Each structure stands twice: as C-alpha cells, then as structure tokens.
Amino acid sequence: MVEYYLDRIESTSHLNAFLATYADEARSRAAKVDARLANGTAGRLAGMVIGIKDLLCYAGHGVHGGSKILEGFVSQFTATAIQRLIDEDAIIIGRQNCDEFGMGSSNENSAYGPTLNAADTTRVPGGSSGGSAVAVQADLCFASIGTDTGGSVRQPAAFCGVVGLKPSYSRVSRWGLLAYASSFDTIGPITRCVEDAALLLEIMAGGDEQDSTVSQWPVPSYSQYLSIDGSKKIGYFRESLDSEGVDESVKAVLRQSIERLRQEGHTVEPVEFPLAHYYLPTYYILTTAEVSSNLSRYDGVRYGYRSPKAHDLDSLYRLSRTEGLGAEARKRILLGTFVLSANYYDAYYTKAQRVRRLIKEEIERHFQEYDFLLYPTTPSVAFPLGEENSDPIKTFLADIFTVQANVTGVPAISLPLGTDEQGLPVGIQVLAGAFQEEKLLAFARYLEQFVQASEEVPI
Amino acid sequence: MTDDIKAQYELVIGLEVHAQLLTESKIFASDANHFGSPPNHNISVITLGHPGTLPKLNQKAVDLAIRFGLATNSTISPRTVFDRKNYFYPDLPKGYQISQDKKPICVGGEIWVKLKDGTEKAIPLHHTHLEEDAGKSIHDDQSTDTLLDYNRAGTPLIEIVTDPAMRSAEEAGAYLTEIRKLVRYLDICDGNMEEGSLRCDANISVRKWGDPVLGTKVEIKNMNSVRFLQKAIEFEYDRQVSVLEEGGTLIQETRMFDPETGRTYGMRVKESMNDYRYFPEPDLVPILIDEEKLAAERAKMPALPRQLMQKYEGELGLSHADALLLTESKATVAYFEEAIAQAAPKTVANWLTGPVRTWMNESKKELSAFPVSPGVLAALIRLVDENKVSHSAAAQKLFPALVERPDVAPLALAEELQLIQQGNSDVLQALIDEVLAAWPDKVKEYKKGKKGLIGLFVGEVMKKSKGQADPKVTNQLVARSLDNLS
Amino acid sequence: MQVDKDTLQKIAQLARLEIQPGEEESLKATLSSVLTWMEQLNELDTSGIEPLTHMSVEVNAFRPDVAKQTLTTEQGLLNAPKRDEQFFRVPKVLE
Numbered sequence A: 001m002v003e004y005y006l007d008r009i010e011s012t013s014h015l016n017a018f019l020a021t022y023a024d025e026a027r028s029r030a031a032k033v034d035a036r037l038a039n040g041t042a043g044r045l046a047g048m049v050i051g052i053k054d055l056l057c058y059a060g061h062g063v064h065g066g067s068k069i070l071e072g073f074v075s076q077f078t079a080t081a082i083q084r085l086i087d088e089d090a091i092i093i094g095r096q097n098c099d100e101f102g103m104g105s106s107n108e109n110s111a112y113g114p115t116l117n118a119a120d121t122t123r124v125p126g127g128s129s130g131g132s133a134v135a136v137q138a139d140l141c142f143a144s145i146g147t148d149t150g151g152s153v154r155q156p157a158a159f160c161g162v163v164g165l166k167p168s169y170s171r172v173s174r175w176g177l178l179a180y181a182s183s184f185d186t187i188g189p190i191t192r193c194v195e196d197a198a199l200l201l202e203i204m205a206g207g208d209e210q211d212s213t214v215s216q217w218p219v220p221s222y223s224q225y226l227s228i229d230g231s232k233k234i235g236y237f238r239e240s241l242d243s244e245g246v247d248e249s250v251k252a253v254l255r256q257s258i259e260r261l262r263q264e265g266h267t268v269e270p271v272e273f274p275l276a277h278y279y280l281p282t283y284y285i286l287t288t289a290e291v292s293s294n295l296s297r298y299d300g301v302r303y304g305y306r307s308p309k310a311h312d313l314d315s316l317y318r319l320s321r322t323e324g325l326g327a328e329a330r331k332r333i334l335l336g337t338f339v340l341s342a343n344y345y346d347a348y349y350t351k352a353q354r355v356r357r358l359i360k361e362e363i364e365r366h367f368q369e370y371d372f373l374l375y376p377t378t379p380s381v382a383f384p385l386g387e388e389n390s391d392p393i394k395t396f397l398a399d400i401f402t403v404q405a406n407v408t409g410v411p412a413i414s415l416p417l418g419t420d421e422q423g424l425p426v427g428i429q430v431l432a433g434a435f436q437e438e439k440l441l442a443f444a445r446y447l448e449q450f451v452q453a454s455e456e457v458p459i
Numbered sequence B: 001m002t003d004d005i006k007a008q009y010e011l012v013i014g015l016e017v018h019a020q021l022l023t024e025s026k027i028f029a030s031d032a033n034h035f036g037s038p039p040n041h042n043i044s045v046i047t048l049g050h051p052g053t054l055p056k057l058n059q060k061a062v063d064l065a066i067r068f069g070l071a072t073n074s075t076i077s078p079r080t081v082f083d084r085k086n087y088f089y090p091d092l093p094k095g096y097q098i099s100q101d102k103k104p105i106c107v108g109g110e111i112w113v114k115l116k117d118g119t120e121k122a123i124p125l126h127h128t129h130l131e132e133d134a135g136k137s138i139h140d141d142q143s144t145d146t147l148l149d150y151n152r153a154g155t156p157l158i159e160i161v162t163d164p165a166m167r168s169a170e171e172a173g174a175y176l177t178e179i180r181k182l183v184r185y186l187d188i189c190d191g192n193m194e195e196g197s198l199r200c201d202a203n204i205s206v207r208k209w210g211d212p213v214l215g216t217k218v219e220i221k222n223m224n225s226v227r228f229l230q231k232a233i234e235f236e237y238d239r240q241v242s243v244l245e246e247g248g249t250l251i252q253e254t255r256m257f258d259p260e261t262g263r264t265y266g267m268r269v270k271e272s273m274n275d276y277r278y279f280p281e282p283d284l285v286p287i288l289i290d291e292e293k294l295a296a297e298r299a300k301m302p303a304l305p306r307q308l309m310q311k312y313e314g315e316l317g318l319s320h321a322d323a324l325l326l327t328e329s330k331a332t333v334a335y336f337e338e339a340i341a342q343a344a345p346k347t348v349a350n351w352l353t354g355p356v357r358t359w360m361n362e363s364k365k366e367l368s369a370f371p372v373s374p375g376v377l378a379a380l381i382r383l384v385d386e387n388k389v390s391h392s393a394a395a396q397k398l399f400p401a402l403v404e405r406p407d408v409a410p411l412a413l414a415e416e417l418q419l420i421q422q423g424n425s426d427v428l429q430a431l432i433d434e435v436l437a438a439w440p441d442k443v444k445e446y447k448k449g450k451k452g453l454i455g456l457f458v459g460e461v462m463k464k465s466k467g468q469a470d471p472k473v474t475n476q477l478v479a480r481s482l483d484n485l486s
Numbered sequence C: 001m002q003v004d005k006d007t008l009q010k011i012a013q014l015a016r017l018e019i020q021p022g023e024e025e026s027l028k029a030t031l032s033s034v035l036t037w038m039e040q041l042n043e044l045d046t047s048g049i050e051p052l053t054h055m056s057v058e059v060n061a062f063r064p065d066v067a068k069q070t071l072t073t074e075q076g077l078l079n080a081p082k083r084d085e086q087f088f089r090v091p092k093v094l095e
Helices: A002-011 A023-038 A080-087 A130-137 A154-160 A194-204 A238-242 A248-263 A276-297 A313-324 A327-340 A345-369 A392-397 A403-408 A437-450 B003-007 B059-071 B169-185 B226-245 B291-300 B305-315 B320-326 B330-340 B345-363 B374-385 B391-404 B410-416 B425-438 B440-448 B451-464 B471-484 C005-014 C021-043 C073-077
Strands: A018-021 A049-053 A091-096 A143-148 A163-166 A186-191 A233-237 A267-271 A372-376 A412-419 A425-431 B009-020 B083-086 B096-099 B110-114 B120-132 B136-139 B145-149 B156-162 B198-208 B218-223 B254-258 B263-266 C088-091
Touching: A002 A018, A002 A023, A002 A091, A018 A130, A023 A091, A049 A130, A080 A091, A080 A143, A080 A194, A091 A130, A130 A143, A130 A154, A130 A186, A143 A163, A143 A194, A154 A163, A154 A412, A154 A425, A163 A194, A163 A437, A186 A194, A194 A412, A194 A437, A233 A238, A233 A248, A233 A345, A238 A248, A238 A267, A248 A267, A248 A372, A248 A412, A248 A425, A248 A437, A276 A327, A276 A345, A276 A403, A276 B083, A276 C021, A313 C088, A327 A345, A327 C005, A327 C021, A345 A372, A345 A403, A345 C021, A372 A437, A412 A437, A425 A437, B003 B009, B003 B226, B009 B169, B009 B226, B059 B120, B059 B156, B059 B169, B059 B291, B096 B120, B110 B169, B120 B169, B169 B198, B169 B226, B169 B305, B198 B226, B218 B226, B226 B254, B226 B263, B305 B320, B320 B330, B320 B345, B330 B345, B330 B374, B345 B374, B345 B391, B374 B391, B374 B410, B391 B410, B425 B440, B425 B451, B425 B471, B440 B451, B440 B471, B451 B471, C005 C021
Parallel strands: A049 A091, A049 A143, A233 A267, A233 A372, B218 B254
Antiparallel strands: A018 A091, A143 A186, A163 A186, A163 A412, A372 A425, A412 A425, B009 B156, B009 B198, B083 B096, B110 B120, B120 B156, B136 B145, B145 C088, B198 B218, B254 B263
C-alpha cells in the first residue's frame, strides 16, 4: 500500500499536494505493521496511509505552516491527534501543502507554490487544506488530516469532490496544531467516504492533558453508530437557493438533495438566519485579532527564518517577519493588531464577541427545532488559479457558508453530492448541534448512500 | 532645593511587587522551576513558544495565590481568567505574556505596616494577579550579541499592586519589608531580592498639598533591596519637585534606578509607546473558585505575623521588640512555640533574642541551622528557672557547651561541668560551719558590727564548693548562722 | 474607519512589520475598506449581551505541580538561527 501511494505521489508531483514524503520511514513502519497484522496485535488503523497538513506537528519532522518563516523548522513533539493515529498503527506518509498558517481559501497563499485541483489543474483545490484534499482526491493516500478554522477542511473537500469533516470546537485536542485563531481552530479528517471520517474522528477525539480547552465529553464510537433512525427534520439556508451569489450548478445539487430527502419522508424546510449578514465581519474581526497574537512567536529569535539583513534587534524582528510572512498573513496581522488596539478594542473586538454570542444562540435555537441544517459548502465550484480578486471583501464572501460552524463551534461535514456540467465537484454541507457528531455522521452516511456523486445534474 | 519648597509637595507612591512562587514546575509547563541551573536547561516546547504548543495551568500556583489573597484579606474572585499581554522582547518567547488584566484572582486586600513612631497603617491593595515570568537576557562582552536563557521563562509570579497609598519612603520600605516577611511566612516565595525572586517597581508622583488630582506618574525599576527602594524614592521625589519648581513638565515614563549613583535615569525606548492589546487568553479556560476551595486553603494557613504579634505582646506580655524578632520568620515562631510548651515564655524569649541570636549573628547562620532543639533549650532554661544553674553560668558556660554537644541533656552536661548550684541547706550548712570555724576573729568582728564581712564568708563557702554553692541560699544561711552564734 | 499613514505605521510598529513604500497606499485602502465593512456590526443592538470570551465549556483545567524534563538543551537550541552551546543569540539589546 505504501509503495502504491509513494508511486502515486511521485507521478502526480505537479499537483504539489505533498511538501515532503517520509518514504523510508513509511516503508519500515509498514513492515512493522504487517508483522503485527500477522500476529493479530495490530491497531484499528493498521495499514492506513495518512497524509497530514503542514500545520500539524510530527516529532523529528518538519512543519512549516506553508510559510517561509518556518522553513527548516523541525518539530520536537507530535500533535496528540496524530499520535493517536500512529498508536493505532496508521502510517504517516508525508506533509501536505496548505495556505500559510491556514489563512486562505485557494492554497495560493502557500510559500511553497499552489496546489492544483486534480479534477482540473487550471483550478484551485480550495484552502487552506488544499494539499490534503487533493491528496485524497488523487488517491495519494487513504485519508488526510486537515484543519478547519473558517472552512479549511470543508471547502477544499467540496472543490475536490471528497468528504471533509469539521468536528465541534474542542472535540479534538489542538496540542500540536499551529495556531491560527485559537477559538476557531479545529482538526478534521478528509476522506473518500463518511465511514472513514467517522473512524478517524473516533480515534483522534477526546480529552487530552496538554490542551486546557479540549472537551472532556466522552467520545462515542462514531464508527459503530452510522445508521439513522426514523425521519428527520432538516432546515436549509433559504438564501442559498435565492441568492444571485450562488452558482446555478450548486443550487441544482442542493435542490436535488432536498428533493431526495423529501421523497424519503424527511421534512425539509427553508430557514431564516437574520444574523447571516454578520457572520463574516464577526469571523474576520475575531480571527485576525487572534492570529495577530498567535503569529507573534515567529520572530526569528529562537527558531525559524531570521533575515540575513538584520543588524540590530529591531531590524531582526521587522525584516524577519516581513520577509518570512506572506502578504495575506501580514495583512491579517495588521488588521488584528488594529482591532485589538486600545482605542478600538471595544468598538471592534468586544462588539464582535457580543455578536458571536448572538450568532451562537441563533443556531442553537434552530437546533432545538431541526435535527440538521443543510447548505451548499461553497457558493461556487473550484475557481481558476490566479483569479485574483482585487476586492478584498469579495474574497471573504466565499467563506459565507462555512464560517458559521466555526463562529458557533458546531460540527459540519461536506459531502460530494454532485457535480456541475463540466464535472467539477459540488459539495453540500450538513451541520448538527454541538457534540452531535454521532447523529451528524449517521445522517451524512445516509445522504452519501443515496445521492451519487457522479450523477449528472440537470439545471 | 530647600525643605520649604519640598514641604509644599506631597509624595504619592504605589508599589508593584512581583513574587516568584515556590512551585516545583512552571506555571504553564512542567519544566522545573529552579534557580541556578545551567542555561537553557529548564525548558520545554511550551516554554520556548514552539509552534503548536498550548499552556496548561499549574494547580499549585493558583493555590498559592489564593493563600496570599486570604492572608491579605482580599476578595478571591469566584471566576478568574487569564489575558494575553502582547509585546515583543527577546526574553518573551511567545511575543505575549500570559497574565491577568480585567479579572485578577484577588481583588483589594491590605497589608498592615507599623512605622517608627509606632503608628500602624493599612496599605490598601488594588489587586493581586497571576502571570508568567520572562527569560533572561545577558550581555556578551565578547561580541555584539545578547545571550538568551529561558530557564526563568514561565516561572509563576504573583504581582501585588497597591493603590497609590504610601506617602513616604519609610512607608514604602515598611511595606516591602512586610510583604517579604508575609510571603516567606506563607511559604509562597523565598523573598530573595538579590536573586530576583522578589522584585519591586515603584510608581511615584508628586502634587501640591490639597490638590485632588494625582501628578504625572513615573515608574521606577531596578531596586533590589529595601534600602535601594527608599533611596530611589527620595531621589525621585527631589527630581520631580525640581522639575516642577523650574516650570517644567514631567513625562509619564519608566526610569531605571542606578544603585551606584543613587539616581534614576530615563530609558531610551519610550515604554509608553507600548499598547499591550490585552484580550482574554483563548487557550486557557476560566478558574472557578468556590467556598469549599477557600475553606480548604484557609485550613492550610499558618498563623500570620500580625496575629502572632498580638498574641505575644498581648497574652504573653512580651515587649514589642522581642515580639518582632520572634515573628521574624516561620522558623523562629515554630521554635519559640515549641520551646514555650516546656518553659516560661518570657525566659524563652530572652534566650532566643539573646544568646541564640548572638550565635546566629556570629556564625552567620539561620535559626534552622541552630543545633540545639527547642526541647533541649527549654530544658536548659528550666535548669536556670529552678535555680540549679545560675544564669551567668548557663549563658557563659553551659550554652556554648550545649551548642557543641546538642545531644547531651543539659542536666547531665551541667553536672559534668560542675555547674550545678548547690542549694541543699544541709550540705551548705556543713560548709558554712567549716568556714565560720576557720575564721573566728572575723566572726567576732562581724558580731561587733562589721556586717560587710558576710561577703567574705559567702566567698569562702563558694570557694569550698568550687563555685557550685547557690549564692542566694548561701547568703541567707550564712546570715542566719551568724545570728545564731553568740 | 479610515486608516491614515500615521496609524498604519503605528500598527506596523506594534506588529513589528515593515511597510514597503510601494504597498503603503494599497494597505491603507485595504485596511480602511475592511475595517469599514467590519463596522456593519454596529447595526446590531448588543446592549446587555455578554461578550463570548471562551468557546470551550471546560473550567478549572489544572496540571499537578510535578517537574519533568521534556527537552534537552540541545533539542531546545536545535532550531535556533544563531546559538552557541548554551544560549540563543540575538543582536545586542540596547536599553
């Protein structure tokens, strides 16, 4: 299996999904795992070849955060989520390309070049877990572990036609995850099918001494409870079918899913989100604030890039950070620094925290009435590379359907339920209440089974 | 600057004291909290601020902060959170310090100080909060580099902030002294100012008497003793008054104290430029402290200096000076308390503040190094109280001997050294009879009126008893014997 | 919110970032438009609403006070851009 994937990675290197492969190590681990399989002592993930996003620490291996500022950095410890996979005999095959420190929706913000969408290499795979999504799409590994702060697992999963799961905030330990926005960051699997995602989540989730925020809620055996019981009540975001901002092909797949669900006897109703307009500003105020602080440690002092032109302390900081960090990262740091600054803290930061509470309460009210919420994952299919949007706000709008789950902390999964007329994948997203992954995964499996991803969708 | 001019200005002082907590490990990471290790030995990925790391709070740091709050009558916040204080400095690994801003663990409280004129004053605390210490930067004389050692980074600190309530260098000095004593009492900090486990910054301003508005506040750093604190305050007071008298304005700044010159001087980088952009630390969760927890911590509290002073001066009737010495540290209190279980408090106090203290000064050692246990000292004291050994013999001969051989019971040692006073009347009488028989002429002279001769007879008895005769009893018996002689 | 040159420089200094002369104008414009866009939140009445400061429901996450050696000095210095056997090195810090 390892050889197969190593070959695949080699032959698709133009996609730039992997930044590093651990060929020798993977081979020797495979041999050990084979031995354990033979004598029946193998772990639950024995032989599964997994790629990890370049934001996840793996002891003795590089982690660069898709950034020049960490080029050459070797991690001294392993992320809890990854260690748990390794403990079950998974084999980590390599490190996957991503947008710098998780900021971006196209993987074009990586310092190591963009990743290409295998369905159409002139298009982006999405981001920030672009490399992770393409790796599964192009069969370069069995599954990937990505991270999702504003949609970074779900959106590339949608663009690449694979499954992407964002668990509830604090379901999976963040120990070993390079921080972008601490109160939004999650670790999630990208897989070919829901069953795999469920198993990986089951193994990664749960309490961890290293992470103060991780939830102590017990972890159900997600992989065992994948069938739904009875008919469900589902709400869909009305605007997603009404708005001009959403592509027809995406609407078509959503409509089709709604129809099929209704045919099966489930109730599917449009739902209002009066606060939807405020998700993105709230998200951007809070995430830029947190990232402006989280990236302060990248200063060229103890590790990472130090500018050769630095001649005193001040220039060491300024030059190292300016030369080492990309434009998007620097822009967000400036925004975040501003919203936290003394005169503006209340007007932006505190205000956004209050609105966040309102947004959370809004979705909680909906989950009292509905079992699940159903939306498109993205307003469009994968867009072409280099489609630079000179309007900074329009770029933000691409995240509209995904950020809500991060702002509120609820779990969400993207499923490849259709394609457009060119065959480009369309992802549909399901949300459930906080810590309802059991129900969510069961329903996702159900959806996955009766809506074929390869079906042509008439407009 | 004349005293007249100075007399027009009121000095206003607030102090911020940082105390390193006596925990085994750091506040947010398990690396050892230990002074004097080789550079960059007590480190971890968390302490170095490596990518992907998260803080985890040390339970003991919280307990010690609560203990301090209880001892100072502070309100312990039922819900307290951490905040990030953002700034760049090479000794600050994450580019932010985890501290507390809006919801510190202890609010209010007070520290009582007693001034030279005897008045007692309560210095109000604004709050006490938890935070992490930074690493150390060291100048390298051999190059243009600064060296960085992160052993100290992440050490747990409490920062104790007063209201601007002090009005003199004396008050400030008394406050700092009292804080140092208290944290050592509570076993939360070793109070070592030379090593930096207790540090003090002063906020100083002046204003004309009666002016309700506070003057421009200047922060002074780098005073690592009570004496230096007082010197700095005095210098700064003069400086600020001079500036104002000359029509200048004071800038709100941070100044460093130079112990060599006794002056304060401004720093190159204007610290007021720093906007710390405090926001709640998203990687830590709130701490909830309930009554049960407070009760548990209260139960662990030792008696505090102030309560003990009241007991010693009030109940036990000791002098203020003695009480002060005895409550100097938990060690002296413990020793005293154990000893007074077996001997009279006043006498124990005299011995502790007298010969024992002298021993400590001469050998430059702490009470903990004093070889004689409280019980043994009490036994020696009882010998004196029971008149078995004279006070001078005990102090000059028995005590030093006991220090050399602390395992020997004082009674046995006294016997060995022949220090036991002979108080037995029969034995003494026999000696007295011998003496009076040997000096018949002197007896006659005494009877004729030369009463002073009693000293001669007593002296002779002392000689015969090799110094062991109890002088008082001997005197009485000799007098009686002489009276009985016709 | 309009960001002027002064504010931009102050923010850049707080964040230890250089603004290249070429990007000053566009950064000013970007920041200004994004901040203005963010001000939409003022349309919402949030009086009496507590800020949501912690997303996790956990409280009192403590660690016992036990010292552990998890990194050697060598491992700690491994990634340092400039170092010697014992210390990290940076250009002299002026007081």
